[in-house]
Amino acid sequence: MLAPAFPSMPAPGRRLSSFRSLVSAAIAVVSLLPALAALALADDTSAGRPISGRWSVREGDGKAVYLFRDGGVDGDRQIDLFSHHMRDSNKDGIDEVRLSHDRDHLVIESQGYPNHPTAIFPNSGNPNTIRVQEFTFRLPLVPQQSDRITRLPMGPIGVALNGVVFFNPFEQGGMNAVEGYSEVWLDSCCGHPQQTGVYHYHKYPACVKSPFPDDGRRHSPVIGFAFDGYPIHGPYEADGLMAKDIEGALAGPLAAQPLDSCNGHADPVRGYHYHVTPGRFPYIIGGYRGVPEPSNNRDLRRPREGAIVDNAEGEGRHSAGIADVRPGAVPRGGRREITITLAAADGHGRSVPAEKPSWVQVGPYEAVAVERQGNVVKATLDIPADATLGVLLDCHLECGDGVGPGRRVLKKNDALRVTE
Numbered sequence: 001m002l003a004p005a006f007p008s009m010p011a012p013g014r015r016l017s018s019f020r021s022l023v024s025a026a027i028a029v030v031s032l033l034p035a036l037a038a039l040a041l042a043d044d045t046s047a048g049r050p051i052s053g054r055w056s057v058r059e060g061d062g063k064a065v066y067l068f069r070d071g072g073v074d075g076d077r078q079i080d081l082f083s084h085h086m087r088d089s090n091k092d093g094i095d096e097v098r099l100s101h102d103r104d105h106l107v108i109e110s111q112g113y114p115n116h117p118t119a120i121f122p123n124s125g126n127p128n129t130i131r132v133q134e135f136t137f138r139l140p141l142v143p144q145q146s147d148r149i150t151r152l153p154m155g156p157i158g159v160a161l162n163g164v165v166f167f168n169p170f171e172q173g174g175m176n177a178v179e180g181y182s183e184v185w186l187d188s189c190c191g192h193p194q195q196t197g198v199y200h201y202h203k204y205p206a207c208v209k210s211p212f213p214d215d216g217r218r219h220s221p222v223i224g225f226a227f228d229g230y231p232i233h234g235p236y237e238a239d240g241l242m243a244k245d246i247e248g249a250l251a252g253p254l255a256a257q258p259l260d261s262c263n264g265h266a267d268p269v270r271g272y273h274y275h276v277t278p279g280r281f282p283y284i285i286g287g288y289r290g291v292p293e294p295s296n297n298r299d300l301r302r303p304r305e306g307a308i309v310d311n312a313e314g315e316g317r318h319s320a321g322i323a324d325v326r327p328g329a330v331p332r333g334g335r336r337e338i339t340i341t342l343a344a345a346d347g348h349g350r351s352v353p354a355e356k357p358s359w360v361q362v363g364p365y366e367a368v369a370v371e372r373q374g375n376v377v378k379a380t381l382d383i384p385a386d387a388t389l390g391v392l393l394d395c396h397l398e399c400g401d402g403v404g405p406g407r408r409v410l411k412k413n414d415a416l417r418v419t420e
Helices: 023-031 033-043
Strands: 049-052 055-058 065-069 078-080 097-101 105-110 135-140 145-150 156-160 165-167 191-193 199-201 222-226 231-233 236-238 264-267 271-275 288-290 322-326 329-331 334-342 359-362 365-373 376-383 393-399 408-419
Touching: 135 156, 322 393, 322 408, 329 334, 329 376, 334 408, 359 376
Parallel strands: 165 199, 231 271, 329 408
Antiparallel strands: 049 055, 055 065, 065 078, 097 105, 105 135, 145 288, 156 165, 156 222, 191 199, 222 231, 264 271, 322 334, 334 376, 359 365, 359 393, 365 376, 393 408
């Protein structure tokens, strides 16, 4: 069920100046996440009460903590995936993510409200506004692998740890929304709102925080779940190896095969699971290898069969307004300056705005200082010590202080990566 935005609360796409004044404080908090994650992990060594499958719950005087067993992260441990996101960051008196369970399902109630920076919506690339939702999703506690692939519906196909939903890679007309001439305008966190205000991801959302930093040295942590109950992991399979790049079966304890058409595979530690594939279709998942819970999307009540197939055609237009971003890589753990060279016109043939951008963002990292001289924009980013490594991040900038078509937005995909 969809709900309108609460009138007293600004959605991320309508950030107030007071929100932006909190950026520096937020960045400082983010820089502490490795230590906080370590403390959370130590706390999670106490066993929860088994529920079913890989799930258990630890109950006390406060909120119940749901734990997921993923032996690949740090031994066979129970991991608290959700507590970081079970908070009232939009100040409406309701946590963005609330968990419970029944006999067969983990029940996720979500406002679908991003807890990371977003572009201001509406803007020249998207006429919609981010709105608070009232989602209830049920994930099978024990996923059941099927002998056939279930086709992904339009609308929500899974949910990230922060309660924001994943969509399949197609836009409303059925074309690839991530690349090609039908590419839609996604902000640098890889999301945007549709007509009813549902903010969603079409590709790997680099801004979603997991309890562990994804440094590319081992198997990526869980970032969300598909509606068949199988976990969705980040891009890495092993040290320096993305799952999308596996060719042939891996030897040794990993024993993983290349990804199937659903973007999943099995290994002896985790069983079947999905990986996101940055820069390669289907980006998140390509179909359900398991049996999806039909209550999560009405189109799953009469499911179709088969994995989705790419249909990107032509060149994307949204990246034309930014000609170049240099350097192409910056080290994590410090303040870094990047140079953004603007083109003479955007992908629609319009001249780029002449004023200094009011906002610059690369992946989840907001510029703390912006200067412009001619067609060159210099932006200073604070890159935290636990930044995800190796994945190419998108860059977007905004010009103007209003909302709507007059707020010009420019974008470059795969603009910069963070290194050690």
